[in-house]
Amino acid sequence: MEQHKSMIKLSHYQFCCYFRLFDMASPQNPDEYYMALCLLISQDSPDTETKVGACVVNSEGTLLGIGYNDLPTGCSGQLPMLRKKHCRDRPLDHKLLYMCHAELNAIVNNKGSLKNGTIYCTLFPCNECAKLIIQHGIKKIVYLDDKYFDRDAFMASKRMLGVAGVEYSYHPALYITVNVVEGSFVNFPGGSNSKDYSFSKANFPVLYEELLTVDWSSIYSITDANNACDVLYRIINNVLDKHVPRVKYKAHYQLCCYFRLFDMASPQNPDEYYMALCLLLSEDSPDTKTKVGACVVNSEGSLLGIGYNDLPTGCSGQLPMLQKKHCKDHPLDHKLLYVCHAELNAIVNSKGSLKNGTIYCTLFPCNECAKLIIQHGIKKIVYLDDKHSAKDTTKASKRMLDLVGVECRQFSSKRTITIDFSKKSVFSSPPY
Numbered sequence: 121m122e123q124h125k126s127m128i129k130l131s132h133y134q135f136c137c138y139f140r141l142f143d144m145a146s147p148q149n150p151d152e153y154y155m156a157l158c159l160l161i162s163q164d165s166p167d168t169e170t171k172v173g174a175c176v177v178n179s180e181g182t183l184l185g186i187g188y189n190d191l192p193t194g195c196s197g198q199l200p201m202l203r204k205k206h207c208r209d210r211p212l213d214h215k216l217l218y219m220c221h222a223e224l225n226a227i228v229n230n231k232g233s234l235k236n237g238t239i240y241c242t243l244f245p246c247n248e249c250a251k252l253i254i255q256h257g258i259k260k261i262v263y264l265d266d267k268y269f270d271r272d273a274f275m276a277s278k279r280m281l282g283v284a285g286v287e288y289s290y291h292p293a294l295y296i297t298v299n300v301v302e303g304s305f306v307n308f309p310g311g312s313n314s315k316d317y318s319f320s321k322a323n324f325p326v327l328y329e330e331l332l333t334v335d336w337s338s339i340y341s342i343t344d345a346n347n348a349c350d351v352l353y354r355i356i357n358n359v360l361d362k363h364v365p366r367v368k369y370k371a372h373y374q375l376c377c378y379f380r381l382f383d384m385a386s387p388q389n390p391d392e393y394y395m396a397l398c399l400l401l402s403e404d405s406p407d408t409k410t411k412v413g414a415c416v417v418n419s420e421g422s423l424l425g426i427g428y429n430d431l432p433t434g435c436s437g438q439l440p441m442l443q444k445k446h447c448k449d450h451p452l453d454h455k456l457l458y459v460c461h462a463e464l465n466a467i468v469n470s471k472g473s474l475k476n477g478t479i480y481c482t483l484f485p486c487n488e489c490a491k492l493i494i495q496h497g498i499k500k501i502v503y504l505d506d507k508h509s510a511k512d513t514t515k516a517s518k519r520m521l522d523l524v525g526v527e528c529r530q531f532s533s534k535r536t537i538t539i540d541f542s543k544k545s546v547f548s549s550p551p552y
């Protein structure tokens with residue numbers, strides 16, 4: 121039997137495990153399987169310093185969404201991606217103002233319910249991602265790296281996750297040696313600090329056949345491990361495209377009965393109607409200084425989601441809501457680390473597609489909300505107040521929204537609408 125043998129030392133754990141995707145509908149070791157997928161996904165990130173991958177899995181163990189850190193859809197190559205030290209004089213060019221995190225992208229990509237699901241990520245989620253995770257009902261995080269553990273955003277994240285009862289566990293990394301032997305088996309024997317994988321032709325026919333089509337000689341000649349990884353990555357991607365659906369979509373349309381209370385399918389003046397709703401919603405916010413309301417409407421004008429600024433679900437009364445000036449000595453008690461913005465809540469609450477839809481909000485959305493708005497395909501923002509217009513976060517938000525052509529319109533009206541429950545009526549000043 122002719123034998124072609126290739127030994128490739130992989131410094132990237134992902135390639136070895138990723139092979140398992142081909143023949144395993146329900147992975148024997150889901151943590152390892154999905155973490156390998158995250159690592160592969162992370163390779164697509166344009167961030168040259170920190171590439172992050174994430175995927176979300178529902179309560180039944182089905183993969184529902186994948187994502188990596190990237191600029192918002194439509195912004196690639198048109199926004200700066202600088203580290204803080206490279207833009208000291210130009211704070212508006214800092215990449216973190218614009219970058220959509222891998223976790224956000226995996227969650228936004230997902231089309232099913234994530235209630236009681238799991239998120240896998242190569243980096244521990246920051247506080248903004250933790251808000252999204254909690255609001256989506258995800259109950260477990262498996263992560264690989266925690267390199268920013270001492271930053272406020274990450275300490276706040278753990279604090280919130282702990283209060284909300286989201287479990288998180290560390291996944292140990294492995295280093296693997298790949299060994300391919302044509303004609304008999306594909307073997308992934310481990311060295312020290314690694315694990316053995318053996319794939320027989322009988323058990324893994326698809327993978328096996330595909331690997332035999334590879335010109336391994338081209339890989340023998342590659343001495344540099346990263347180049348070898350690139351070659352393998354391309355091969356795997358080709359095979360994946362043929363054999364494995366990347367994301368399983370699951371439609372989940374359930375409109376909240378609450379919306380029917382208003383009983384107006386197509387309001388005469390949608391902007392006024394939805395802004396009035398936002399103002400009503402904002403009244404429920406526990407933030408005593410700035411109460412914000414938001415709602416999202418799909419491309420056909422149907423109301424799909426509502427929200428106001430509040431602590432993540434399950435955290436009320438258990439996390440601080442202090443203004444910056446009241447927690448100078450305790451920066452970890454600052455409300456902005458924890459509060460889920462009204463826009464985020466409206467988007468997360470919504471149960472249908474927001475592509476080409478509109479978001480109504482009482483305050484101009486910040487950069488974090490703008491990322492969510494763009495990634496969800498929302499094309500119009502109607503806002504009432506722009507009191508934070510001088511902040512970098514608002515300027516960065518406008519820069520991104522402008523770039524991708526999201527229309528932003530300020531709503532104004534001199535009208536007064538009074539709802540009098542005792543008289544069971546609504547009074548409004550002209551013209552209605």
Ligand SMILES: O=c1ccn([C@H]2C[C@H](O)[C@@H](COP(=O)(O)O)O2)c(=O)[nH]1
Binds near residue numbers: 411429484486
């Ligand atoms: O786009 C936005 C921006 C802010 N919020 C919320 C978050 C906070 O609860 C307040 C802002 O507090 P200030 O004391 O005015 O800084 O508004 C939001 O929901 N959406």
